[in-house]
Amino acid sequence: MTAGILEEKSAHGDPEVRRVPFTGPIAWDSKSLADDDGVIHLNAACRKELDQLVETLRANPLQTALLDAAEFALPACRQMMAEAKRWLEDGPGFVIVDKLPVSEYGVGDSQAVYWVLSQLVARPVAQSWDGKLVYDVRDLGKPPGNGVRPDITNAEQNFHTDNSYNLYAPDYVSLLCLQPAMEGGISSIVSFYTVYNNMLKHNPELLPRLYRPYLFDRQREHAPEDPAVISHPLFQTVEDKLVCRLSHRHVINGYAMAGIEMDHEAREALEVLEETMREPQWCREFFFEPGQIQIVDNKRCGHRRTGFTDYPEPERKRHLVRLWLRDQGRRFYNG
Secondary structure, three states, X not given: OOOOEEEOOXXXXXXXXXXXXXXXXXXXXXXXXXXXXXXXXXXXHHHHHHHHHHHHHXXXXXXXXXXXXXXXXXXXXXXXXXXXXXXXHHOOOEEEEEOOOHHHHHHHHHHHHHHHHHHOOOOEEOOOOOOOOXXXXXXXOOOOEOOEOHHHOOOOOXXXXXXXXXXXXOOEEEEEEEEOOOEEOOEEEEEHHHHHHHHHHHOHXXXXXXXOEEEEEOOOOOOOOOOOEEEEEOXXXXXXXXXXXXXXXXXXXXXXXXXXXXXXHHHHHHHHHHHHHOOHHHEEEXXXXXXXXXXXXXXXXXXXXXXXXXXXXXXXXXXXXXXXXXXXXXXOOOO
């Protein structure tokens, strides 16, 4: 381990760089997707089960993080979330569940229902070093930077994978919309497989650099004595699958914190990747509505949002609730 830098263990020798384009439903673009691809509507049977669940929870209060989906039958909801997982695993790598009646359930019960439904996809895990399981995504009035995640600001976000800047990224990122912004805050998703195919066609000479380590700002999500910067590749090929962990912002900050200048090849590969992801023909945009749940494959798809302006009233400010889902390892932040 270099002083001040946590270096992840990697295979010896040159990394395996895929030279064949990806195919299948995950290699989508904005034109190949139908409007209803990845969208699941809450049917009457599911709504009845969730209404009964809310009644049960109101009669038997319990902290949300202690609710175990295994203790509730929910046959229709289990079928719905099994379909959601098929969209995630065998489809485009994202799903929208449309939608919980948050105005009827209220914030607390909506979060509890969301917690139970998400467990039917995978296990919720810690989203911060101090063990936070349920994470409120809303503007706290601070500029993004070291120790201030962009998700608690109103700033624009680049396409990224959650927890790219630490040891154990979640398999899926789930978001429940409780309140959209007054203006902006538009969500976008991109398939890294499609981006990879485009770079393979137009910039194949840059791909090997993305398989070698970059420095990331760890966002102070680590023990006080641990290194503040981590080193790992943006792309890896694992069992013929592309595994991506990237964030333009945290890479730029990581090099600045380490006092190391990024070499020309590393910077060019990073910037071309960023430019490719932002080309609108590769992306699907979403306008979040209250009650909608978005779940994204965090290793195969990137997500971002535009900057936003909130309503002046505190109760109308943009508010999403995020869960990280992962079945492997322990529930700790670092697995």
